[in-house]
C-alpha cells in the first residue's frame with residue numbers, strides 16, 4: 001500500500017511517501033528553524049502561516065521524489081495531535097482535502113506514536129514487546145510497546161521535557177536555538193565531570209528537569225567571570241551528562257522491571273551523540289538489545305507518521321472527514 005504521510009505539528013512541514021509501512025520512497029522536510037531562531041523559540045502564529053505556504057510544495061516534492069503521482073497514492077496519514085493547534089490544522093485540512101478530492105481513506109496519527117513508528121522504518125525492526133523512550137522538545141515518556149496501537153506508560157516527565165531543558169539551557173547561555181544540537185556540539189569539547197549537576201528522582205521511572213534548569217541558572221550567577229568558550233563547553237558537557245544519565249538509567253530500569261530485553265529510542269533528543277553512545281554502552285553491559293533510528297528519523301518527519309498510519313489503513317481503519325486536530329492527545333487514550 002502506497003501511503004502519503006503529512007506532518008505539521010510544530011515547526012517542520014513534512015511529507016513522505018512510504019510503501020507497505022516499511023519502505024521510505026521520499027521524505028521531505030521544510031524546516032522553519034531559521035525563522036524562529038531569531039525569537040529564541042517557536043512562535044505558533046508564525047509557524048501556522050509558514051506551514052500554509054510550504055505544505056503544497058512539500059507534498060509535491062515528496063510525490064516527485066518518490067517517482068509517483070497523486071493518482072498512485074492509496075491512503076493518507078496525517079498528524080492529528082498533540083502539538084500546536086494552528087500548525088496541526090494546516091496538515092489535517094490539506095490531508096482531508098486530498099482525501100475528499102481523490103476519494104482516499106485518511107487516518108489521523110498520534111505524533112508520539114509516530115516517533116515510535118520511526119523504529120519500523122529501520123533495517124533492524126524491534127520485535128514486540130519493547131520498551132521505548134520518546135524524548136523530544138515536548139515529550140520525555142517511557143512506554144511499553146505491545147503493538148502498533150498498544151502503548152503502556154511506564155514513566156514520564158513531571159515538568160520540562162528533556163529537549164525543552166536543552167533549549168532553555170542554550171537560551172540561558174545565549175547559544176542560539178534550537179539548543180539541543182548546539183549543546184551536543186559544544187559538549188564534545190568540554191569536561192562532563194566539571195560541574196556536578198543534580199540527577200533528580202533517582203528511584204522513580206518518572207523524570208524532572210526543572211531543578212536541573214535552576215541549578216544551571218544558579219551556577220551561571222555564581223560564576224565570578226563572564227563564561228568563556230572553555231567554560232561554556234564544560235557547562236554544556238556537564239549539563240548534557242546530567243540529562244543523559246537519567247534518561248539511560250531510568251529507561252533501562254523500566255525495561256528490566258518489565259522483564260523486557262529490547263529498548264528503543266526515538267524523538268529529536270535521540271539524535272544526541274552522547275545519549276546514543278551511553279545507551280549503547282549501558283545496554284550492552286546489561287544484555288539489552290538497543291534500537292535507534294538514524295538522526296533524520298528521530299527529529300520530526302512525515303515518514304514516521306506514514307509508518308504508523310499504514311498499519312491502520314491496511315486494516316481498513318480510517319477517519320471520517322469531520323476528524324479534527326487536537327492539541328492534547330495522551331498516547332494510549334484511544335483514537
Ligand code: KG4
Pocket residue numbers: 010135136137138139162163164166167178179180181184267268269270271272273298299300
Ligand atoms: O522530535 P522533535 O524534532 O520535535 C518535537 O516533537 O519536539 O524534537 C525537537 C527537540 C528540540 O528540543 C531539540 O533541541 C532537540 O529535540 N534535539 C536535540 C538534538 N537534536 C535535536 N537535543 C539534544 N541533542 C541533539 N543532537
Ligand code: ZN
Pocket residue numbers: 111115136137267268299300
Ligand atoms: Zn516530535
